[in-house]
Amino acid sequence: MAQSLDRLKESPSQTAGPYVHIGLTPNFCGIDGVYQSDLGSTMVNSETRGERIELRIRVLDGTGTPLKDALIEIWQADASGLYNSPAEMRGPADPNFLGWGRQPSDMETGVCRFQTIKPGRVPFRDGRLMAPHITLWIVARGINIGLNTRLYFSDEEKANAEDPILARIEHRVRVPTLIAERQGDTYVFDVHLQGEKETVFFDS
Amino acid sequence: MAESGSNRAPEIGAFFQRDRQWHPAAFTPDYKSSVLRSPQKALLSFDNTLSELTGPVFGHAMLGELDNDLIHNFAKAGDSAIGERIIVHGRVLDERGKGVPGALLEFWQANAGGRYRHKKDGYLAPLDPNFGGCGRTITGEDGGYAFRTVRPGPYPWPNGPNDWRPAHIHFSVFGHGFAQRLITQMYFEGDPLIWRCPIVGGISNKAAIAALIAALDMQSTIPMDALAYKFDIVLRGRRSTLFENRPEGN
Ligand SMILES: [Fe+3]
Numbered sequence: 001m002a003q004s005l006d007r008l009k010e011s012p013s014q015t016a017g018p019y020v021h022i023g024l025t026p027n028f029c030g031i032d033g034v035y036q037s038d039l040g041s042t043m044v045n046s047e048t049r050g051e052r053i054e055l056r057i058r059v060l061d062g063t064g065t066p067l068k069d070a071l072i073e074i075w076q077a078d079a080s081g082l083y084n085s086p087a088e089m090r091g092p093a094d095p096n097f098l099g100w101g102r103q104p105s106d107m108e109t110g111v112c113r114f115q116t117i118k119p120g121r122v123p124f125r126d127g128r129l130m131a132p133h134i135t136l137w138i139v140a141r142g143i144n145i146g147l148n149t150r151l152y153f154s155d156e157e158k159a160n161a162e163d164p165i166l167a168r169i170e171h172r173v174r175v176p177t178l179i180a181e182r183q184g185d186t187y188v189f190d191v192h193l194q195g196e197k198e199t200v201f202f203d204s
Numbered sequence: 205m206a207e208s209g210s211n212r213a214p215e216i217g218a219f220f221q222r223d224r225q226w227h228p229a230a231f232t233p234d235y236k237s238s239v240l241r242s243p244q245k246a247l248l249s250f251d252n253t254l255s256e257l258t259g260p261v262f263g264h265a266m267l268g269e270l271d272n273d274l275i276h277n278f279a280k281a282g283d284s285a286i287g288e289r290i291i292v293h294g295r296v297l298d299e300r301g302k303g304v305p306g307a308l309l310e311f312w313q314a315n316a317g318g319r320y321r322h323k324k325d326g327y328l329a330p331l332d333p334n335f336g337g338c339g340r341t342i343t344g345e346d347g348g349y350a351f352r353t354v355r356p357g358p359y360p361w362p363n364g365p366n367d368w369r370p371a372h373i374h375f376s377v378f379g380h381g382f383a384q385r386l387i388t389q390m391y392f393e394g395d396p397l398i399w400r401c402p403i404v405g406g407i408s409n410k411a412a413i414a415a416l417i418a419a420l421d422m423q424s425t426i427p428m429d430a431l432a433y434k435f436d437i438v439l440r441g442r443r444s445t446l447f448e449n450r451p452e453g454n
């Protein structure tokens with residue numbers, strides 16, 4: 001026997017369920033007048049620094065069918081690679097960019113769209129620079145615990161090649177599952193929940 | 205650096221590893237929707253980088269006066285939602301037992317009859333014209349929170365031939381780092397449906413299930429008005445940075 005460490009356990013996760021929109025994007029699902037707007041629906045204003053981009057993200061189930069009831073949140077650095085967060089010790093981030101967004105997938109097409117900016121590079125724990133990336137958190141009916149992954153950019157080949165997280169992926173054929181394809185100012189990204197093209201999800 | 209709304213020095217240590225045995229597994233076939241939506245390959249494990257350690261801050265200024273009152277925030281002036289009036293309160297803590305101030309809590313639920321205000325919910329229980337079903341609040345300095353609502357009804361759902369969800373309130377919790385992001389559900393003490401629910405049953409540890417069951421709290425009721433339930437939520441704790449090699453730039 002020994003002393004107790006006296007730690008609490010994290011509250012267990014439960015699925016967001018089919019009606020996550022009522023809580024997180026009520027205006028989107030027709031519940032008007034409770035909040036002025038849906039939190040996280042607008043990420044940039046005219047003062048935000050950086051290159052404007054659109055993300056078009058779909059989440060596909062094990063049959064390849066896009067989820068029409070998913071909800072995605074993204075978290076990213078500003079154009080200079082700084083996070084707008086109290087835990088960011090390197091300096092002040094762009095005051096016109098929170099770096100966080102939330103979007104439901106379209107109820108017909110399953111596409112989630114984010115209007116944002118391309119993030120700068122952020123240092124890894126040892127000081128090496130990570131490639132520009134956006135952190136994703138995905139919830140939906142049937143997902144028991146929110147899924148974490150990252151979106152990297154297809155036009156950052158050199159940075160991607162030296163990224164310390166991408167380098168940890170043992171099966172190199174899976175690296176492209178984290179890279180969004182550039183089409184003009186839009187990046188297209190499919191998240192596969194299962195199957196041959198299953199996206200690399202994170203435990204971090 | 206964003207304002208934390210607190211006088212504490214910001215905490216920057218990495219989060220404790222998530223205990224994946226304690227959480228429900230991704231693949232829980234008794235909950236049929238999980239079958240085709242559960243990743244099957246191993247997760248990529250790594251110690252938190254700045255991308256997981258940091259997170260946005262939501263100030264109290266974003267809150268409207270009725271955001272934490274589901275009895276009134278959708279009701280016509282002078283009206284209120286139908287149902288058992290309750291207060292839900294508690295604290296958001298981390299695994300070290302410290303209160304988490306400034307955490308954004310968002311909650312949603314069915315009405316007293318078990319019906320959601322959502323076009324995809326076709327349950328025959330009626331909508332309550334005075335109940336929307338969503339609310340939010342931000343924890344105070346000690347991690348405390350409270351809101352008013354009506355007790356949601358249980359409802360049937362298409363899974364097995366006769367599955368019923370226990371009465372529950374969905375909670376979304378935003379702590380200080382994006383790696384703490386959590387969605388869960390609160391259940392009510394004494395509800396016999398809890399132990400029959402395939403979604404709850406995805407959690408294999410009984411003590412873990414008990415951690416999602418709010419206790420009736422008679423000391424916090426408002427006599428002649430509302431019963432009270434106490435529900436504490438625990439987020440991932442942070443390691444101390446005292447003896448760690450600090451990441452470049454810190
Ligand atoms: Fe529900």
